[in-house]
Amino acid sequence: MDALSTSYNNAIDVLVASGRRFLELPLIMLGPAAVLAFFGILALIWLAGRTRGKHWPSRTFIQYFAIAYGLVACVVIIDRKLNMVLNEVHSLRGLKALVADALRRPVGSAGSGGAAAINREFFFDKDRVKSGLQELFAQDSAKRESVKRPIHVDMVATVNNPAVDYVSIEVGLPHEIRMHVAVIDLRYPGLEVCITPEFGEKIMTTDFARANDCVVAVNGEAGNSPATNSGLGQWKGNWISRGKAVMLEDTDLRPFMSFDMENHGRYFEAKIVDTTVTPEKYNTIWGRFDLLLDGKKIIADTTRTPRTLMGLSSDGSRLILLVADGRQPGYSRGLDLEAGAQIMLLFGAANAMVCDQGGSTCMYLKSTGGLASVPSDSVGERPTYSHIGVKLTK
Numbered sequence: 001m002d003a004l005s006t007s008y009n010n011a012i013d014v015l016v017a018s019g020r021r022f023l024e025l026p027l028i029m030l031g032p033a034a035v036l037a038f039f040g041i042l043a044l045i046w047l048a049g050r051t052r053g054k055h056w057p058s059r060t061f062i063q064y065f066a067i068a069y070g071l072v073a074c075v076v077i078i079d080r081k082l083n084m085v086l087n088e089v090h091s092l093r094g095l096k097a098l099v100a101d102a103l104r105r106p107v108g109s110a111g112s113g114g115a116a117a118i119n120r121e122f123f124f125d126k127d128r129v130k131s132g133l134q135e136l137f138a139q140d141s142a143k144r145e146s147v148k149r150p151i152h153v154d155m156v157a158t159v160n161n162p163a164v165d166y167v168s169i170e171v172g173l174p175h176e177i178r179m180h181v182a183v184i185d186l187r188y189p190g191l192e193v194c195i196t197p198e199f200g201e202k203i204m205t206t207d208f209a210r211a212n213d214c215v216v217a218v219n220g221e222a223g224n225s226p227a228t229n230s231g232l233g234q235w236k237g238n239w240i241s242r243g244k245a246v247m248l249e250d251t252d253l254r255p256f257m258s259f260d261m262e263n264h265g266r267y268f269e270a271k272i273v274d275t276t277v278t279p280e281k282y283n284t285i286w287g288r289f290d291l292l293l294d295g296k297k298i299i300a301d302t303t304r305t306p307r308t309l310m311g312l313s314s315d316g317s318r319l320i321l322l323v324a325d326g327r328q329p330g331y332s333r334g335l336d337l338e339a340g341a342q343i344m345l346l347f348g349a350a351n352a353m354v355c356d357q358g359g360s361t362c363m364y365l366k367s368t369g370g371l372a373s374v375p376s377d378s379v380g381e382r383p384t385y386s387h388i389g390v391k392l393t394k
Contacts, residue, residue: 041069122157123165123183123318124347130155132346136339137171160367163188163392164215167347168372177304177324178332180363180372182216183347184319186263190394193259193283193319195386196220197241202228202383206371209364209389217389218308218321219381220285222360226382235356237286238268239386240277248275255353256286257310265316267351269293285310285388287353295350297341304334306361306376310388311349319390320349323363327376360384 133153141151152172160166163185171177185191194212196203202222209217224233237254239247250256255270258281266280270290290298291309306326312319322344326334335343337354344352359382365372375381 208387214389220386222384240284265312292352301337308355311352314350
């Protein structure tokens, strides 16, 4: 059942992404394509009429259909084009803010997003991580490619604020993978873990993050499909926000991650079934599958797709959030879980879970004023039922 539901979700994501790519074509190409689609629909209607022995459609029907089709096509194309332009503007503004922020301060200093500026080391070994990434993707290339090609890994790490490091990773051809990693010190004074407080309508991760003044946030679960009222279906687990149980439907299929009032993190692997509310589960969010357990890789999936991964260090003091863009040839093809597990290990995760992915995958950064990632739907992020982020109250 899991495999069928996953295939269904992936098929929807691919169809949605294909539609978005179609609308990205220049208007001069959209015109002929729309005309071909029009005659294709008419051909289907004609065939349907012939099978019932009717000479249909009539000339009057074709005329009215052509007018209605043209009007709807124009409205849809103009609406989508405007949305694309607006999202490009928002993305450029976010990038401009990030670059300006980096230029204003020396490397190693705190950025905007809360608390006073301080100087400190990164929460991870930059050189070790970069060399690990280089080796990882070189090995991956050797497995996938018949011709050996040089692999370029570009990693830009910034101290986003006193409690958060943000890392942008770009892996060059032939992979074209772009990732975003946030490493969070859960022990930082005044830090608060934020989880969506109720099971209501789906909302955007950016809306959740801004409403809670989050420094960084990622998507949670979107449920059965991208539809706004799709329901969670089988994708249920434990969901607790500030001590209030929103949903306690843990099974031996779903892992979850909990934080007590001091933000100490604990990981509960999928096979553990626990539906109690205890002080150690003051904030709780569930995932889809185990990825790492005590530093050991659990999944060997080599399919490249957009990913959202959440992990904890062995002592529960660091939260690692990884978002990989995907399904965007020429920009980012996506990340496989074999590599994803290794990257989480490099950034210090001992336990990690795979969360809702595909079109739902996204990461918000307060320092950019919006998304750091580029969702696979192209025209914008997809709303989800749950979200996780962190904010600073001091």
